[in-house]
Amino acid sequence: MNLFAGSLLLVIMIIVELIIMKVIKKEEIPWREVIFNINSGHVLMWFFRSAEVLVFVVILKNFSLNLLSNWSFIGQWLFTFFAWDCCFYWLHRMHHKIPLFWKVHNIHHQGEHFSLSLGLRNSWYSSLSSIPFFVILAVIGVPLPVFLSLSSVHYFFQFYNHNGVVKSSGILDKIMITPAHHRVHHGTNPEYRDRNFGGTLIIWDKLFGTFQKKIDGIDINYGLINPIRTDNPFWGNNLPFFKALKINVPDFKNDNNKIYIPDLIVGSGGFILLGLWLYYIDHEYDNLGIQQFYYFMLVFLSTIALGGMSDKKAWGIISWSLLTSILPLSFILYFNISDNIILSLFALFFIHGVYSLKYLFSNTKEKIKLEEAL
Numbered sequence: 001m002n003l004f005a006g007s008l009l010l011v012i013m014i015i016v017e018l019i020i021m022k023v024i025k026k027e028e029i030p031w032r033e034v035i036f037n038i039n040s041g042h043v044l045m046w047f048f049r050s051a052e053v054l055v056f057v058v059i060l061k062n063f064s065l066n067l068l069s070n071w072s073f074i075g076q077w078l079f080t081f082f083a084w085d086c087c088f089y090w091l092h093r094m095h096h097k098i099p100l101f102w103k104v105h106n107i108h109h110q111g112e113h114f115s116l117s118l119g120l121r122n123s124w125y126s127s128l129s130s131i132p133f134f135v136i137l138a139v140i141g142v143p144l145p146v147f148l149s150l151s152s153v154h155y156f157f158q159f160y161n162h163n164g165v166v167k168s169s170g171i172l173d174k175i176m177i178t179p180a181h182h183r184v185h186h187g188t189n190p191e192y193r194d195r196n197f198g199g200t201l202i203i204w205d206k207l208f209g210t211f212q213k214k215i216d217g218i219d220i221n222y223g224l225i226n227p228i229r230t231d232n233p234f235w236g237n238n239l240p241f242f243k244a245l246k247i248n249v250p251d252f253k254n255d256n257n258k259i260y261i262p263d264l265i266v267g268s269g270g271f272i273l274l275g276l277w278l279y280y281i282d283h284e285y286d287n288l289g290i291q292q293f294y295y296f297m298l299v300f301l302s303t304i305a306l307g308g309m310s311d312k313k314a315w316g317i318i319s320w321s322l323l324t325s326i327l328p329l330s331f332i333l334y335f336n337i338s339d340n341i342i343l344s345l346f347a348l349f350f351i352h353g354v355y356s357l358k359y360l361f362s363n364t365k366e367k368i369k370l371e372e373a374l
């Protein structure tokens with residue numbers, strides 16, 4: 001399965017889960033949070049993923065002990081399946097223990113609802129901070145195709161483990177990190193904090209003493225102990241670093257300069273943006289040169305602008321409207337674009353950007369108060 005088909009599958013699963021949660025379980029997750037989850041990390045995380053793979057290849061070629069070179073194909077896969085998961089356990093545990101790594105991982109725990117989309121909520125920098133933990137596999141001599149394939153398998157398990165529908169997985173709860181176990185990891189309650197660091201298998205937590213079952217009568221409080229009140233991926237990714245560097249950041253909690261922007265406007269904008277992102281990764285290997293750089297920048301900058309809209313900021317609407325109109329139009333004219341898919345996406349983008357402008361002029365402070373009181 002290529003990256004495009006895989007990403008599309010994840011998006012379909014997220015939508016189906018949201019429908020089940022809303023219709024059957026009567027549980028609603030704000031679109032702002034879903035869109036943040038989906039769009040939070042993908043742009044720069046995938047960019048830095050190339051750096052992670054490059055370091056792996058350099059280590060494999062120059063500093064590997066080649067311990068697996070005489071192993072059978074099945075032996076290599078079995079070893080790597082367990083070794084990858086063990087590396088991930090320590091990666092995750094250290095991302096909670098070491099302050100620098102926690103600043104990277106923090107964004108994943110900012111999410112306050114447990115759902116599949118939370119599984120995609122990752123830092124722009126998570127591929128970089130993964131490097132010290134996974135290069136061990138390159139030193140051992142895990143072949144690149146085995147490393148890449150099993151990374152995808154494990155990341156899919158981790159995505160699945162965030163689903164908010166499945167409460168119990170029967171016998172699997174004994175050997176794997178299931179949604180029941182991973183929910184506990186997201187708890188801020190003292191009983192649940194710093195527990196269940198595993199990705200696919202629960203054996204590492206049991207072996208290294210960090211396993212915790214959900215306790216009857218103690219409901220899980222999701223999120224952070226000191227929540228970060230922003231729906232903008234730019235701030236979500238960078239705020240922990242800015243605070244450490246003593247760089248002035250906006251006061252999100254007592255911000256009185258907000259304008260009313262409906263949740264649905266943010267949600268629909270997020271899905272158009274996601275369409276552009278899927279188009280970008282579907283054409284990743286087409287050697288589009290400068291066009292590819294353009295798509296990348298459009299998605300990256302629009303993600304931040306939409307984040308500004310999510311935070312109910314006027315600058316978010318203005319920059320979103322500019323990005324959805326001027327950039328696509330100049331691109332179509334300059335490169336003489338005739339691809340119907342991208343033209344349709346740009347048309348939707350443009351309509352959304354123009355329509356969003358009307359909220360710039362709406363004086364609806366009462367609506368904001370009402371919405372935030374819910």
Ligand SMILES: [Zn+2]
Pocket residue numbers: 092096105108109185
């Ligand atoms: Zn964590």
